Amino acid sequence: MSNLLKLFILFLLVPLHLSAQDLTQLGGDLTTTITGHNGLQVAAPNVDDEIRRIKQLEGFQDFHRIHTKKSGLGVKVEGKKGRRFAHKGCAGCHVQNGKGRVRLTRGQKRKDGMVVKVSLRGLQDSGAPINVPGIGEQLQRHNTNRNIKKKHRLRLRWTSAGLKGTYPDGTKYRLRRPLLTFRIKGYARSEIISSLRMTPGLNGLGLLEAIPEHVILSWSDPEDSNNDGISGVPQYTPDRVNGGLGLGRFGFKASNPTLAQQTGAASFFDMGVTNPLFTVEGEEIETSEENFEKLVIYQALAGVPIARNQDNLKVIRGKELFQTLGCDDCHKMTVTTEDSENPELDGQTIHPFTDLLMHDMGDGLADERAEFSASGREWKTTPLWGIGFFETVSHVKQNYLHDGRARTIEEAILWHGGEAEAAQDAFKNLSKADRKALIKFLKSL
Numbered sequence: 083m084s085n086l087l088k089l090f091i092l093f094l095l096v097p098l099h100l101s102a103q104d105l106t107q108l109g110g111d112l113t114t115t116i117t118g119h120n121g122l123q124v125a126a127p128n129v130d131d132e133i134r135r136i137k138q139l140e141g142f143q144d145f146h147r148i149h150t151k152k153s154g155l156g157v158k159v160e161g162k163k164g165r166r167f168a169h170k171g172c173a174g175c176h177v178q179n180g181k182g183r184v185r186l187t188r189g190q191k192r193k194d195g196m197v198v199k200v201s202l203r204g205l206q207d208s209g210a211p212i213n214v215p216g217i218g219e220q221l222q223r224h225n226t227n228r229n230i231k232k233k234h235r236l237r238l239r240w241t242s243a244g245l246k247g248t249y250p251d252g253t254k255y256r257l258r259r260p261l262l263t264f265r266i267k268g269y270a271r272s273e274i275i276s277s278l279r280m281t282p283g284l285n286g287l288g289l290l291e292a293i294p295e296h297v298i299l300s301w302s303d304p305e306d307s308n309n310d311g312i313s314g315v316p317q318y319t320p321d322r323v324n325g326g327l328g329l330g331r332f333g334f335k336a337s338n339p340t341l342a343q344q345t346g347a348a349s350f351f352d353m354g355v356t357n358p359l360f361t362v363e364g365e366e367i368e369t370s371e372e373n374f375e376k377l378v379i380y381q382a383l384a385g386v387p388i389a390r391n392q393d394n395l396k397v398i399r400g401k402e403l404f405q406t407l408g409c410d411d412c413h414k415m416t417v418t419t420e421d422s423e424n425p426e427l428d429g430q431t432i433h434p435f436t437d438l439l440m441h442d443m444g445d446g447l448a449d450e451r452a453e454f455s456a457s458g459r460e461w462k463t464t465p466l467w468g469i470g471f472f473e474t475v476s477h478v479k480q481n482y483l484h485d486g487r488a489r490t491i492e493e494a495i496l497w498h499g500g501e502a503e504a505a506q507d508a509f510k511n512l513s514k515a516d517r518k519a520l521i522k523f524l525k526s527l
Contacts, residue, residue, distance in 0.1 A: 103416065105401070108467045108527065109286050109386025110419075110430030117387060122179035122285055122468070122475050126385040128426050134379065141380025144373050145179075179384065181472050182281030183479070184486030186238045195281030195478075196486070197221075197352060198236065198262065200274055201451060208320055209454035214266060214274065220351050221264060236264040238278070240487070247496075249510055249517075257496060259446075259487050277451040277458075279334060280486035283475070285468035286434060287332070288382030291341050292419035292427040293438065295329050301414060301437040312411050312501045314439035317462070319454045322346070322359045331438050334484040335453040336462040342378045349377075383426060387471050389433070391526045400523025403516055407508045412437055412463045412501070435466035435527065444499020447483065459500065470525035491521050 107113040112126035125138045182195015198221040201211035213219050221234055238260060245257040262278050265271065304315045317336040321328030321343070328339025338344040346359030349369065356362055357369035369377075391397050404410060413435040421427040440460040448459040461484060469491070473480045481489055488494035498506040509517065 104392065105415065105433045105527070106389045106392050107431075108389050108433045109289060110432045112286070112289060112383075112386050112426065112430065112432075113388050114385030115388050116385065117390070117471075117474065119475050119477065122283070122384055122387065122471075124385050126383050126426060129383050130426075134383065134426075137376045137379045138383045139380075141376035141378070144369075144377045145380055179284045179475065181283045181476055181478055181480060184280050184481040186236055196238070197279050198264065199277045199279060199451060200266070202273060203275060205452060205454075210320075211275070211451060211453060214269070217266060218351065221266075222354070233267065234264045236262075238262055249514075251514055253514055255492070255496060257487070257493055258489070260485055275450045277449045278485040280481060280484065282334070282464070283468055283472045284381055284384070285465070285471075286386045286432065287341050287344075287384075288421075288424065288427050289386070289419055289430060289432050290331055290434060290436070290438065290465065291382070292421035292424070292430070293331075293417050293434075294420045297417060298329065298438050302439055310408075310411065311504055312408075312441070314412065314437055314441055314463075314501075315455070315460075317440050317454060317456050329438075330454070330462070334461055334464075335456045336438065336440060337453050337456075341382055342374075345378050345381065346374070382424065386432075387468065389467075389527050390470075394522070394526070396519045396522045397526045398523075399516070400519040400521070400526075403512065403520045404523055407512075407520075408505045410435075411505075412439070412441055413466055414463075433467060433527075436463045439463060441502065442500040443497075443502060446497055446499045466524060467527050470527050491524050492517070 109126070111128040114124060114127055116124055123142060125135050129135045129138060184196060186196050186198070199211075199219055200214050200217060200221055201219065202214055204212055206212055211219060221236060240258045241261050242256050242258045245259065246254070247257075248254050260278055262276065264276070266274060299316060302314050302316055304313050306313045317330035318327040319330045319337050319339055320326075321339045323340045323342050330336030330339050332338040332341065332344035333347075338347055343359055346357045349355045349357050350360035355369060356365060356367050357374050358367060358371050359374075361367055404413075405415075414437045415433050415435055417432060417434065419427055419430045419432060440456045440462055442457075442459045443461050444459065447461065448457075450458045452458055469482075472478075481487070482491060482494035483497060488497055495506060495509050509520070512520070
């Protein structure tokens, strides 16, 4: 039987509304056909303004800048001066703007892309976690002052104990979860709440910011009024750019409402670099307004790589399954953007595969660290565009979920619980061929 005939038969079996939508242009007019390792770094093809294009290109330099003791002012910690950091530059964790390595290292010469967020029990009046005095909100493993030795004894191991299973068709699988140990002098381990986080890929961030708030809220169903088991709630957090509270869009807990704030927080907490949004009292700001703007524009106007193999029979089958299993109830496939300040981002029909809402993902993925209104069980729906492209970009072994525990997309699906448990069960009950087709579809994005 010819491939053309097979495609025709499959088309007859797939409902029209499931098969007709073309997802190839994932980022609308910002979609780029560059599919090599620079695919997430080049300016989007619709950036026509020469000044903005130059700023985007100059932002590339700042993103890849190495911050040393001479270039950084140093954040004061416990009265000792010496900048503490997880990495010396943005690109050290976000390799080629993709994901980083899932490991924790002590030496600065070995690259990794993980952070350990820590806090005391309870929340501040604002809803933010309570930072550990002298530590901040993250355990930093490096310091520009070599006289200060780290004594957290940070160690990351993995276990598969109790995490083996079998599909109904007899196929076996094995999951893993992290075992994280550390110490903070002066505190019992029971007094500290921690959350292990991996580096996400940076893909279409400006477009995510341009999704209208009213559309995101229309997807929310906190009381589960339609009885589908899925609620989804917005996360509102302090907005350092516009004042008041803003709808969270960035971070695994949607803790930052704007790309600028996400950029500033990452610069400050991951690298110890002060900037217009995150400062140290009495200290000069290290990143100027001009350079900070370029860094934000660089991320906002970067091209979104094109989806691949969308006419492949298995990819078409996988797309159908993605919808019939209800995966798109949270991973919303299509939305149109609105942005009055950035013409390149306005009116784009995009396919980010997220609703940017918080969902209860069950006990398996829960930790104790709440952030604002989000409990330890709630996580923002991760955008899926680029999920099959990040390895090409960074040449880094890909891991998934907030802490990198999933070594494959399949494992990530199997960890879905809570509001996503029905979809997980439906995935388990698929035939082996259909499971592979669904994963092939996701890898095409």
